[in-house]
Amino acid sequence: MERTLYRRLSTVTLLLLLFWQTQAWPQERPCVGLTCQNLIYRSYVEDRMSLWESTLETMEFEYSLRPDDALLYDILLSQYGLIGYYLGSDRKTEGRSLLNKAEKYLEILENAPGYDAASRLFRAAFYAYHMAIRPWRSVQLGIASERLINEAIELRTDYPRGYLEKGNMLYFAPAIFGGSKKRSIEYYSQAVSLFEQNIQNNHRWLYLSTLVSLANAHEGTGDITAAKATLEKALEFEPGFKWVKEELLPELQSKK
Numbered sequence: 001m002e003r004t005l006y007r008r009l010s011t012v013t014l015l016l017l018l019f020w021q022t023q024a025w026p027q028e029r030p031c032v033g034l035t036c037q038n039l040i041y042r043s044y045v046e047d048r049m050s051l052w053e054s055t056l057e058t059m060e061f062e063y064s065l066r067p068d069d070a071l072l073y074d075i076l077l078s079q080y081g082l083i084g085y086y087l088g089s090d091r092k093t094e095g096r097s098l099l100n101k102a103e104k105y106l107e108i109l110e111n112a113p114g115y116d117a118a119s120r121l122f123r124a125a126f127y128a129y130h131m132a133i134r135p136w137r138s139v140q141l142g143i144a145s146e147r148l149i150n151e152a153i154e155l156r157t158d159y160p161r162g163y164l165e166k167g168n169m170l171y172f173a174p175a176i177f178g179g180s181k182k183r184s185i186e187y188y189s190q191a192v193s194l195f196e197q198n199i200q201n202n203h204r205w206l207y208l209s210t211l212v213s214l215a216n217a218h219e220g221t222g223d224i225t226a227a228k229a230t231l232e233k234a235l236e237f238e239p240g241f242k243w244v245k246e247e248l249l250p251e252l253q254s255k256k
Helices: 002-024 034-046 049-065 069-088 092-109 116-133 135-155 160-172 181-197 201-220 224-237 242-253
Strands: none
Touching: 034 049, 034 069, 034 201, 049 069, 069 092, 069 116, 069 201, 092 116, 116 135, 116 160, 135 160, 160 181, 160 201, 181 201, 201 224, 201 242, 224 242
């Protein structure tokens, strides 16, 4: 009788454990740890934004269970990329919603040791996103964004994201407010160089994105040859980069 009772209790315990696992974890856990970074990279390379979204959800869930500053940085980096995608795809409602969520995560990172430059750059980029959503605030937010970018570069001269955001600011700002596609090339190039000196796993997609931005800047200044070479460099790093392989480079090659 004791053996029968033990078996029944074991069965009940097993069922409870299985029930807890199915409730506590998503039905399909797309990633754990470094695998999340790899999936974000594959999402970008293969243009599978639904995978990016589901991976980000899992990262947020992991953080809710085990808060960690490095994971928080990866979450914000992924949110930063996804917001840019939403706004660039004219999905402003989704972009605004995710931006509001990301700013709450950023408030936590701003108090984490060792992330002073990173936090400033996220804040600067989020200001830029607000400018895209609310253009009438561009002057005020643009000044604040530039100040944060310059502070971040002073704090971390070896951090490629500082030069990337400086390049973005110069590329997108109107000339009357100091914008210059020619000058943006200098900063994008510096970001590329720093990425290549020590490419981090979670920055691989951002490295490719920076190459695309650099190619756009070259094209914007009329240097089609340099633009093509930059996109070809991106394909050397990642031959399966769908956006470049199937759209951007063929479009450039069709130009005389």
